[in-house]
Amino acid sequence: MKHLNVERIRLDFPILSQAVNGKPVVFLDSAASSQKPIHVLEAMERFYRSTYANVHRGVYTFSERGTELYDQARAKIAHFIGAPRPETIVFTRNATEALNLVAYSYARTFLQAGDEIVITELEHHANFVPWLTLAKERGLTLKFIPLTAEGTLDLSKLDEVISPKTRLVSFAQVSNVLGTITNPQPIVARARAVGAKVVVDGSQAVPHMPVNVQEMDCDFYAFSGHKMLGPTGIGVLYGKYELLDAMPPFLTGGDMIAGVTFEGATWNEVPLKFEAGTPAFVEAIGLGAAVDYLSALGMEAVRAHEREITAYALERMSEVAGARIFGPTDPAVRGGVLTFALNGIHPHDLATLLDREGIAIRAGHHCAQPLHIRLGINATARASFYVYTEPREIDALIERIYKARKVLRK
Ligand code: 7TS
Numbered sequence: 001m002k003h004l005n006v007e008r009i010r011l012d013f014p015i016l017s018q019a020v021n022g023k024p025v026v027f028l029d030s031a032a033s034s035q036k037p038i039h040v041l042e043a044m045e046r047f048y049r050s051t052y053a054n055v056h057r058g059v060y061t062f063s064e065r066g067t068e069l070y071d072q073a074r075a076k077i078a079h080f081i082g083a084p085r086p087e088t089i090v091f092t093r094n095a096t097e098a099l100n101l102v103a104y105s106y107a108r109t110f111l112q113a114g115d116e117i118v119i120t121e122l123e124h125h126a127n128f129v130p131w132l133t134l135a136k137e138r139g140l141t142l143k144f145i146p147l148t149a150e151g152t153l154d155l156s157k158l159d160e161v162i163s164p165k166t167r168l169v170s171f172a173q174v175s176n177v178l179g180t181i182t183n184p185q186p187i188v189a190r191a192r193a194v195g196a197k198v199v200v201d202g203s204q205a206v207p208h209m210p211v212n213v214q215e216m217d218c219d220f221y222a223f224s225g226h227k228m229l230g231p232t233g234i235g236v237l238y239g240k241y242e243l244l245d246a247m248p249p250f251l252t253g254g255d256m257i258a259g260v261t262f263e264g265a266t267w268n269e270v271p272l273k274f275e276a277g278t279p280a281f282v283e284a285i286g287l288g289a290a291v292d293y294l295s296a297l298g299m300e301a302v303r304a305h306e307r308e309i310t311a312y313a314l315e316r317m318s319e320v321a322g323a324r325i326f327g328p329t330d331p332a333v334r335g336g337v338l339t340f341a342l343n344g345i346h347p348h349d350l351a352t353l354l355d356r357e358g359i360a361i362r363a364g365h366h367c368a369q370p371l372h373i374r375l376g377i378n379a380t381a382r383a384s385f386y387v388y389t390e391p392r393e394i395d396a397l398i399e400r401i402y403k404a405r406k407v408l409r410k
Helices: 008-009 038-050 062-081 095-111 129-138 156-159 184-193 241-246 281-297 299-318 347-356 369-375 389-406
Strands: 091-094 116-120 141-145 167-172 197-201 218-222 234-237 259-260 266-267 322-327 337-342 362-364 378-384
Touching: 008 156, 038 281, 062 091, 062 281, 091 129, 095 129, 095 197, 095 218, 095 234, 116 129, 129 141, 129 259, 141 156, 156 184, 167 184, 184 197, 234 241, 281 299, 299 322, 299 337, 299 389, 337 369, 347 378, 347 389
Parallel strands: 116 141, 116 167, 167 197, 197 218
Antiparallel strands: 091 234, 218 234, 259 266, 322 337, 337 378, 362 378
């Protein structure tokens, strides 16, 4: 593992040096939420201890300094994903809220009965249910880009699924279940050809690989801070400025207005128009620190490390008799998740037995039930990796799977 100095990195994550159930912790659930380095914890604590005050309100030193740090965090995040300017970054609670913002504000305003929305069969519920709900409410048609047998998007169907009636196309850049990495280019090109807007769910991409929203030329891009070493409660919606400017607010109240009278209100400028109420500014500062940490590692190196560890995990899991692995087998098009099912062992039983050994994996449908319907299985087990994952943790997983088999006599 030459791309990252994982041994050194692990020292930044005190949680990883603990024992769980008397065993060294093996944390293999970073796709659900990552652990946090001391840099992030300290940035937030430092702010609480030394400078805390609400942003955008006071003219006194603490408030001004807080506002400055909040703005700096926005600028750092804009730079990190190649956004043209900080104003195109809207802070939300998480990716779910970011996607709902697009559905409620953009799509509700600009789409009409009979229009089509295209998503894919592999979406997380966060990029599925808002469109399903809106489609039902507004008489829109929801269509799906299908999967190939390998679990990649079947792009040969693009011209058929994305039609002149399509007004919006939304897809995950990386699947949280199959790990499938989708090249956005052919989808963006087809959407452009029919004049549809493009939304990308980057929740499993931004933490793990270089992302450039301008090169991608998407209209909106959503992700969560907590999956990329940042705190919970902070997410991001990138949007093209002209679109954000033309959209009505999502939530209303304090901070998002320019002025209010007894008769009406006018809206603040983008992005503040979309940030009603006291924002999660300490969390934004924490996310800024996470971005600094990832930038120092280098996102190319992060991706290279995960590609290698995923290749190793695929190789080790393929040795396990009766293990069914989901998703592409080529690590070049696969992010750091390994979803599998074992003959005769329910994923929840496996996860419980592994927990006794200090190993954390996720079991269930991973908030992608329609995908599981497509795969013809109710639940799967998932191990997911990040900058701190070591090959010995994969070995521990495989070894304990054998042990679990013995315990369950399967
Ligand atoms: N989109 C994708 C692709 C995701 O993986 C997730 C969370 C979300 C959206 C929603 O993120 P949130 O921060 O708004 O909740 N995925 C997972 C998971 O795979 N296990 O737990 C959460």
